[in-house]
Amino acid sequence: IRTDALARIASAASAEALDRVRVAFLGKQGEISLLLKTLGRMDAAERQRAGPLLNGLRTEVADAIAARKEVIDSAAMDRQLANEAIDLSLPVLPEAVGCVHPVSQVMDELAEIFADLGFLVASGPEIEDDWHNFTALNMPESHPARAMHDTFYFPDQDAQGRDMLLRTHTSPVQIRAMVADGAPVRIIAPGRTYRSDSDATHTPMFHQVEGLVIDRDIHMGHLKWTLETFLKAFFERDDIVLRLRPSYFPFTEPSAEVDVGFSFQNGRRVIGGSGDTAGHGWLEVLGSGMVNRRVIDACDLDPDEWQGFAFGCGIDRLAMLKYGMSDLRSFFDGDLRWLRHYGFAA
Numbered sequence: 001i002r003t004d005a006l007a008r009i010a011s012a013a014s015a016e017a018l019d020r021v022r023v024a025f026l027g028k029q030g031e032i033s034l035l036l037k038t039l040g041r042m043d044a045a046e047r048q049r050a051g052p053l054l055n056g057l058r059t060e061v062a063d064a065i066a067a068r069k070e071v072i073d074s075a076a077m078d079r080q081l082a083n084e085a086i087d088l089s090l091p092v093l094p095e096a097v098g099c100v101h102p103v104s105q106v107m108d109e110l111a112e113i114f115a116d117l118g119f120l121v122a123s124g125p126e127i128e129d130d131w132h133n134f135t136a137l138n139m140p141e142s143h144p145a146r147a148m149h150d151t152f153y154f155p156d157q158d159a160q161g162r163d164m165l166l167r168t169h170t171s172p173v174q175i176r177a178m179v180a181d182g183a184p185v186r187i188i189a190p191g192r193t194y195r196s197d198s199d200a201t202h203t204p205m206f207h208q209v210e211g212l213v214i215d216r217d218i219h220m221g222h223l224k225w226t227l228e229t230f231l232k233a234f235f236e237r238d239d240i241v242l243r244l245r246p247s248y249f250p251f252t253e254p255s256a257e258v259d260v261g262f263s264f265q266n267g268r269r270v271i272g273g274s275g276d277t278a279g280h281g282w283l284e285v286l287g288s289g290m291v292n293r294r295v296i297d298a299c300d301l302d303p304d305e306w307q308g309f310a311f312g313c314g315i316d317r318l319a320m321l322k323y324g325m326s327d328l329r330s331f332f333d334g335d336l337r338w339l340r341h342y343g344f345a346a
């Protein structure tokens with residue numbers, strides 16, 4: 001039995017074959033198991049002789065099976081490793097890798113720059129009502145500024161009887177921030193805005209970032225410093241020069257449009273330096289002003305206690321200036337070649 005068992009164990013080529021050998025000798029009806037059962041029927045002397053022999057045989061066969069099993073398993077593991085081996089010297093196949101769109105990239109940059117100045121990022125709905133988009137911003141019904149916004153209106157009113165529209169600017173987020181959280185406020189609100197307008201510099205959907213600071217004793221110096229700090233960080237230059245031009249917005253008083261100086265380098269506009277230098281120019285980048293007390297009042301805050309400044313800035317415009325793109329419409333064509341050309345896609 002011993003020779004037979006050891007020979008069959010040695011020649012078992014797989015885990016399954018080895019298990020069949022185990023059952024044949026050590027299973028319930030296995031040859032060795034059956035022999036062990038005969039011990040009970042032997043007389044004492046016989047048992048004393050046969051017992052150790054049979055138990056030794058069982059142990060020897062069990063050990064041989066275990067040893068063989070290890071050999072079979074490790075051979076199987078070697079085969080598997082060889083099959084799954086990766087050839088690191090093979091060149092990687094080119095793969096389409098996604099990238100961050102320039103507009104999203106600028107939004108991320110804005111959030112980072114203003115986070116350093118203590119601003120939180122706020123947001124509001126793109127489908128607005130005319131109270132938030134106009135009325136609370138000191139543009140009552142029939143205010144001429146409403147007509148200038150080329151507003152997309154929805155056919156139906158909301159539950160409170162307000163006209164619904166696609167927000168024409170991010171300024172309604174000023175209202176939402178003050179109504180929701182009171183004062184003080186220090187937020188920026190980047191997002192999509194809509195006006196019925198389309199040419200090389202206007203798309204019906206575009207992006208703005210709103211800024212709002214409401215606190216005690218805020219004045220125009222804070223506004224100018226904030227814009228200067230922001231634009232220097234954004235364009236990564238120290239020689240940014242701002243020009244504030246008196247302007248008019250219903251929701252700010254006084255109001256200022258802000259220009260940055262630029263020069264031409266290789267026929268490209270480069271932001272920096274005074275626009276009054278020979279060969280330089282000024283480029284309007286944003287609207288701003290001290291928040292009109294009527295706006296603060298509309299948000300149920302006391303304008304004698306709380307003052308602040310606000311600004312609104314075209315994000316697509318900022319991206320075009322920073323990355324040198326010329327046609328706003330191509331931002332929204334989804335053309336990979338365009339993204340590649342400006343280094344935004346591999």
Ligand code: PHE
Pocket residue numbers: 168169170171249252287288289310311312313
């Ligand atoms: N909402 C104005 C616009 O879209 C910009 C602006 C925002 C001006 C805040 C002043 C203060 O033109």
